[in-house]
Amino acid sequence: MMSNTNRDEINFKKAALDYHKAEPKGKIEVVPSKPHSSQRDLSLAYSPGVAIPCLEIEKYPETVYDYTGKGNLVAVISNGTAVLGLGDIGAEASKPVMEGKGLLFKIFADINVFDIEIDERDPDKFIDIVKGIAPTFGGINLEDIKAPEAFYIEQRLKEELKIPLMHDDQHGTAIISSAALINASDLAGKQLSDLRILISGAGSAAIACANLYVLLGVKEENITMFDKDGMLIQSRTDLLDLQKRYARAGEQKTLTEAIKGTDMFLGLSIGNVLTPEMLLTMANDPIVFAMANPTPEIDYNVAINTRKDVILATGRSDYPNQVNNVLGFPYIFRGALDVQATGINEAMKLAAVKAIADLAKEPVPEAVMLAYNIKNLNFGREYFIPKPFDNRLITRVSKAVAKAAMDSGIARKPIDDFETYENQLLDRMGRDEKLIRIMQNRARSNPKRVTLGNAEEYNVLKAAQILYEEGIAYPILLGEEKYIRKQMKKFGIxxxxxxxDPASEEQEDKRKEYRQTLWTL
Structure with a gap:
């Protein structure tokens, strides 16, 4: 992808404005989902036919999920007080972001969205407004609300509403970075319980990350946190209640002093606060998640040139290992909506973490590599977080979240057959995906032997790997065996x-037979 450092910023800004200004305006739209071409259709869609489901819902409130689109409708709600890296720009100016979030919900998980921008800064009034419109929606995604109000707003709404609700800036970041942390610690050969972590930033996302890390096994006392005023220590009188959990005893330290010997640096602050000199003082195989956008806490190239053993992730798409919330929120809500969960609890978040972490360790489909113009992608230091366009995410994460909701007792509509559910999820990805899946399933039911020539080539080896691992066929590779095995090792297949090897001595009789057959023909 294009690097921010290489692109023409003037042309990019113009392209962004032209993209958003193009007709039709906006990034999401409402389209009819029922027949509407005849008078009878309209009489069923509206008056008088619409009165009948209204009366059913009045009598049996739970049937609102049967007779309306509530079960697949999420509200993306913001007051515009903490928008991306832009800060407090107001509700109306935040609308392009909320529309963009709606687009991501739709294209990745087939969830319909209304973006709602509320011009209200008073937390209690904001909560009252959200509660008032909540009956419309199957779930609510809170977005870009500044701390500390974000903590209070989410907590109250979770207590008072019985639908899936999540502040993605907090928990989405925590879930994806937790999945990345599991895999990064594996690569470093370290146990989570032994990690010493320094977090630059003490806002809503940082607190949520720390809380989830502790649930995964990181020791609370091994987490040191900094905000703009310095290290969180117990003698400070300006800390929020949620921050006090990570306030340490003792004297104030600088970032330079505190980072010495640490195993991980998590950046949720501002660009360039982590210097090469600081990085050099960290422990062996340091884990660095520099997630400030667009300028990370340390530049990617600077970090890898400073330490060859660094295990690095950023918040940017033009470097390996992007900690991107889109890996989580569409599928977390998908699973939660499909079982009509009464919330999104810690068990569901942890299930999403594990599903995302596990997926990164599996062979990467060719379609994913083509989407990113990458020839080879295997689990390692340059790939320990799945790519956003990996269409396996919808089945792995959604299923894990749905099952966790059921196991933790908050699913109102349990799933009986997860194999059928997986097919339903895949159907949401479009007709082409469905057709390919039908052909693959038919091939799996009676796999045939398939001979692949030029087997030393990467594309051929990758095709053989897919056929073999997915049980579609029994591949036979043709070529010089020594060279083919060398290439397999090179590409991690x-x-x-x-x-x-048709040219080997063992195949002499076969070559004669083949020549005779050709002559006869």
Whole structure:
């Protein structure tokens, strides 16, 4: 993808404005989902037919999920007080972001969205407004609300509403960075319980990350947190209640002093606060998540040139290992909506964390690499977080979240058959996906032997890997065995399939037979 450092900013700004200004305006729209071409259709859609489901819902409130689109409708709600890196720009100016969030919900998880920008800064009034419109929605995604109000607003709404609700700036970031942390610690050969972590930033996202890390096994006393006024220590009188959990005893330290010997740096603050000199003082195989956008806490190239053993992630798409919330929120809400969960609890978040972390360790489909113009992608220091366009996310994460909701007792509509549910999820990705899946399933029911020539080439080896691992066919590779195995090792492809070298001495009789067959023909 294009790097921020290389693109023409003037042209990019113009392109962004032109993109948003193009007709039709906005990034999401409402389209009819029922027949509407005849008088009868209209009489069913509206008066008089519409009165009948209204009366059913009045009598049996739970049937609102049967007779309306509530079960697949999420509100993306903001007051515009903490928008991206832009700060407090107001409700109306935040609308392009909320529309963009709606687009992501739709394209990644087929969830319909109304973006709602509320011009209200008083937390209690904001809560009353959200509660008043909540009956419309199956779930609510709070977005870009500044701390400390964000903590209070989310907590009260979670207590008072019985639908899936999440402040994505907090929990989305925490979930994705937790998945990345699990895999990064594996690469570093370290246990989560042994990690010493320094967090630059003490806002809503930082607190949520720290809380989830502790649930994963990180020791609370091993987390040191900084805000703009310095290290969180117990003698400070300006800390919020949620921040006091991570206030340490003792004297104030500088970032330079506190980072010495730490295993992980989590940046949720401002650009360039982590210097190369600081990075050099961290422990072996340091984990660095520099997630400030657009300028990370340390530049990617500076970090990897400073320490070859650094395990690095950022919030940017033009570097490896982007900690991107889109890996989580569409699928978390998808799973929660599909079981009509009464909330989004810690069990569901942890299930999402594990599903995302596990997916990164599996072979990457060719379609994903084509989307990113990457020839080879295997689990390692440059790939320990899945890519956003990996369409396996909808099944892995949504299923895990739905099951966790059921196991934790907050699912009002449990799923009986998860195999059928997985197919339903895949159907949401479009007709092309469905057709491919039908053909693949038919092939799996009676797999055939398939001979692949030029087997030393990467694309051929990758095709063989997919056929073999997904049980679609039994591949046979043709070519020089020694060279093919060398290429397999180079590309990290491990499959136990026959390799036949047509030029080998063992194949002399076959070559004669082949020549005779050709002559006869």
């Amino acid at each position: 491990e499959i136990d399939v026959p390799i036949i």
